[in-house]
Amino acid sequence: xxxxxxxxxxxxxxxxxxxxxxxxxxxxxxxxxxxxxxxxxxxxxxxxxxxxxxxxxxxxxxxxxxxxxxxxxxxxxxxxxxxxxxxxxxxxxxxxxxxxxxxxxxxxxxxxxxxxxxxxxxxxxxxxxxxxxxxxxxxxxxxxxxxxxxxxxxxxxxxxxxxxxxxxxxxxxxxxxxxxxxxxxxxxxxxxxxxxxxxxxxxxxxxxxxxxxxxxxxxxxxxxxxxxxxxxxxxxxxxxxxxxxxxxxxxxxxxxxxxxxxxxxxxxxxxxxxxxxxxxxxxxxxxxxxxxxxxxxxxxxxxxxxxxxxxxxxxxxxxxxxxxxxxxxxxxxxxxxxxxxxxxxxxxxxxxxxxxxxxxxxxxxxxxxxxxxxxxx
Amino acid sequence: xxxxxxxxxxxxxxxxxxxxxxxxxxxxxxxxxxxxxxxxxxxxxxxxxxxxxxxxxxxxxxxxxxxxxxxxxxxxxxxxxxxxxxxxxxxxxxxxxxxxxxxxxxxxxxxxxxxxxxxxxxxxxxxxxxxxxxxxxxxxxxxxxxxxxxxxxxxxxxxxxxxxxxxxxxxxxxxxxxxxxxxxxxxxxxxxxxxxxxxxxxxxxxxxxxxxxxxxxxxxxxxxxxxxxxxxxxxxxxxxxxxxxxxxxxxxxxxxxxxxxxxxxxxxxxxxxxxxxxxxxxxxxxxxxxxxxxxxxxxxxxxxxxxxxxxxxxxxxxxxxxxxxxxxxxxxxxxxxxxxxxxxxxxxxxxxxxxxxxxxxxxxxxxxxxxxxxxxx
Numbered sequence: 001x002x003x004x005x006x007x008x009x010x011x012x013x014x015x016x017x018x019x020x021x022x023x024x025x026x027x028x029x030x031x032x033x034x035x036x037x038x039x040x041x042x043x044x045x046x047x048x049x050x051x052x053x054x055x056x057x058x059x060x061x062x063x064x065x066x067x068x069x070x071x072x073x074x075x076x077x078x079x080x081x082x083x084x085x086x087x088x089x090x091x092x093x094x095x096x097x098x099x100x101x102x103x104x105x106x107x108x109x110x111x112x113x114x115x116x117x118x119x120x121x122x123x124x125x126x127x128x129x130x131x132x133x134x135x136x137x138x139x140x141x142x143x144x145x146x147x148x149x150x151x152x153x154x155x156x157x158x159x160x161x162x163x164x165x166x167x168x169x170x171x172x173x174x175x176x177x178x179x180x181x182x183x184x185x186x187x188x189x190x191x192x193x194x195x196x197x198x199x200x201x202x203x204x205x206x207x208x209x210x211x212x213x214x215x216x217x218x219x220x221x222x223x224x225x226x227x228x229x230x231x232x233x234x235x236x237x238x239x240x241x242x243x244x245x246x247x248x249x250x251x252x253x254x255x256x257x258x259x260x261x262x263x264x265x266x267x268x269x270x271x272x273x274x275x276x277x278x279x280x281x282x283x284x285x286x287x288x289x290x291x292x293x294x295x296x297x298x299x300x301x302x303x304x305x306x307x308x309x310x311x312x313x314x315x316x317x318x319x320x321x322x323x324x325x326x327x328x329x330x331x332x333x334x335x336x337x338x339x340x341x342x343x344x345x346x347x348x349x350x351x352x353x354x355x356x357x358x359x360x361x362x363x364x365x366x367x368x369x370x371x372x373x374x375x376x377x
Numbered sequence: 378x379x380x381x382x383x384x385x386x387x388x389x390x391x392x393x394x395x396x397x398x399x400x401x402x403x404x405x406x407x408x409x410x411x412x413x414x415x416x417x418x419x420x421x422x423x424x425x426x427x428x429x430x431x432x433x434x435x436x437x438x439x440x441x442x443x444x445x446x447x448x449x450x451x452x453x454x455x456x457x458x459x460x461x462x463x464x465x466x467x468x469x470x471x472x473x474x475x476x477x478x479x480x481x482x483x484x485x486x487x488x489x490x491x492x493x494x495x496x497x498x499x500x501x502x503x504x505x506x507x508x509x510x511x512x513x514x515x516x517x518x519x520x521x522x523x524x525x526x527x528x529x530x531x532x533x534x535x536x537x538x539x540x541x542x543x544x545x546x547x548x549x550x551x552x553x554x555x556x557x558x559x560x561x562x563x564x565x566x567x568x569x570x571x572x573x574x575x576x577x578x579x580x581x582x583x584x585x586x587x588x589x590x591x592x593x594x595x596x597x598x599x600x601x602x603x604x605x606x607x608x609x610x611x612x613x614x615x616x617x618x619x620x621x622x623x624x625x626x627x628x629x630x631x632x633x634x635x636x637x638x639x640x641x642x643x644x645x646x647x648x649x650x651x652x653x654x655x656x657x658x659x660x661x662x663x664x665x666x667x668x669x670x671x672x673x674x675x676x677x678x679x680x681x682x683x684x685x686x687x688x689x690x691x692x693x694x695x696x697x698x699x700x701x702x703x704x705x706x707x708x709x710x711x712x713x714x715x716x717x718x719x720x721x722x723x724x725x726x727x728x729x730x731x732x733x734x735x736x737x738x739x740x741x742x743x744x745x746x747x748x749x750x751x752x753x754x
Contacts, residue, residue, distance in 0.1 A: 012472075013473070014473040016754070070697070091650050118650055149701055273470075292663070297693070321467065322527065348663065376664060
């Protein structure tokens with residue numbers, strides 16, 4: 001605990017509070033950048049994890065070529081700060097979304113705004129709208145590598161969509177993109193690694209089909225945080241888009257992707273009651289920790305977070321503002337103590353707080369606003 | 378759907394969006410107010426559900442004597458708008474919390490700020506701090522009626538804590554308070570009703586013990602939304618504190634407490650993909666709908682919300698920005714359609730959005746800011 005607040009006592013903290021350990025954060029960013037350099041791939045981190053300018057600036061300084069986000073409202077706040085390349089990796093459907101996309105392209109002419117297409121119908125719709133605006137929209141063909149969410153199947157169907165997109169004026173094809181989010185449901189790191197190999201493999205096989213027709217030079221974009229060290233190392237991959245790696249969390253620990261020490265985001269919470277020897281109540285509930293027990297619907301983590309230094313304690317249930325924790329009846333934990341929790345999923349935790357408290361290795365404190373928090377549209 | 382956006386087409390909505398149907402909201406508020414008048418109890422609604430000034434103003438106009446909240450930061454935004462009686466129904470532990478409490482009492486001298494005590498140690502701590510400030514703090518003795526979260530056991534232990542509090546200068550005893558949140562885990566409305574009867578019963582039995590010693594005139598405060606129509610009707614109860622009733626949600630529907638028609642808060646979401654005949658993807662994920670399958674750790678609701686008019690559709694899994702929905706292969710649902718979802722738990726949904734779109738019965742639209750959103754401290 002000490003290293004998280006040199007010079008500060010528990011009494012001085014108001015709780016709950018979402019803190020980021022700067023040294024760990026910098027290490028995580030640097031090691032992903034080193035991995036990318038080693039394998040000659042570009043990093044386009046997904047900013048949904050932190051939604052914070054200070055952290056993206058660190059990723060940019062480490063070589064990120066741009067960013068990935070899910071919402072136009074997220075793209076806007078980063079474009080306003082001068083980011084030059086933004087991928088909105090989400091199907092943009094409906095008149096208002098297309099109007100807003102073109103508004104952004106007009107407001108930020110020096111920036112490139114990329115998006116995805118996942119079907120011939122959406123490709124035709126986007127192409128028509130872009131042509132009507134007299135713009136050319138850079139798009140990735142979104143491939144479903146097994147998450148079974150959005151995307152076209154790899155191989156022949158993906159190749160066919162590429163041919164369609166190449167025919168359409170208004171669209172500029174960037175390449176093939178996938179997100180192997182199903183890795184979050186894996187039972188072991190071996191399974192994660194298999195999924196990572198297949199994630200890159202299915203895009204590269206599709207690219208080979210097209211190369212045989214003379215369609216070459218396609219970008220190949222992969223990389224969820226669990227799989228990226230495998231899929232990002234496959235020759236032929238050009239870009240990786242990990243997000244969670246800046247913070248990691250108890251889900252990544254469960255998957256064998258990170259150690260608890262690497263987890264840079266922690267929730268500081270106070271013990272507000274000990275109604276029984278074996279039960280304490282903390283002031284971090286679902287409104288702070290979120291209810292995630294994994295990601296993408298995976299439900300594999302036990303409890304609602306890891307309490308650092310109290311591995312036997314189990315966060316059994318969360319109300320919005322209370323966490324109910326089972327502890328040993330002889331535990332020294334006392335009402336008023338501050339505990340440090342590694343959450344199950346750091347992304348929603350960052351989305352639930354207006355600010356992050358960044359703690360330097362010297363104990364210095366900085367407040368970072370979560371500028372893209374809650375941009376639901 | 379029509380009644381939710383008279384004069385507007387699906388195309389004109391940007392999604393996802395959290396909407397509140399004003400007519401339903403007003404009916405819910407009016408019917409709780411009528412219940413309270415009928416049984417001669419005061420209403421002190423918990424504002425965690427909506428965190429919105431416009432909605433509390435409607436509750437006040439219907440007779441609410443003040444409000445209940447969980448955080449000092451929530452109390453502050455409502456005190457700033459002139460609310461005269463605020464109950465912070467949460468154990469205030471730690472130097473900073475007490476400093477902030479007294480700061481609020483100093484800034485808003487015309488308002489009464491109440492809180493709770495759940496143990497002799499906390500009572501002594503609060504009393505000492507209040508006495509040092511030269512103020513008298515109005516407190517409720519928090520009783521655990523079965524949620525097994527925070528609070529002293531009813532009967533002798535609660536009576537003993539009342540005696541302690543009465544001895545302490547610095548505290549002014551208001552009465553006995555409980556929250557029967559365990560009703561959210563009930564299997565039937567019959568069970569909910571049993572819990573509601575016990576909720577009031579355990580406080581009244583404690584009050585009788587004290588009356589035998591000449592301690593009379595204690596307030597008796599009960600009432601979670603599921604149980605309030607039972608516990609609030611028990612003679613001797615003086616105040617009810619329901620919160621969720623303004624919106625209701627799929628959890629209240631499951632419990633038999635509300636009908637889908639009474640649910641005033643809905644999420645409007647667009648179908649962004651239909652990768653298979655039997656699967657659609659919607660643009661409302663966990664960042665909009667939250668992952669709750671009940672409340673207080675109850676996990677009893679199937680799926681992640683009710684899709685109005687498509688009862689066969691099941692929201693099977695949520696990523697942060699995607700909902701994956703199983704539909705009939707012959708379903709007429711098309712990409713671009715807007716669907717209306719009754720969420721499992723409306724409180725976290727309101728906490729995840731910066732604004733609510735209020736839709737009048739005439740189709741008029743108003744934006745309400747969720748002023749106490751994200752006040753984690």
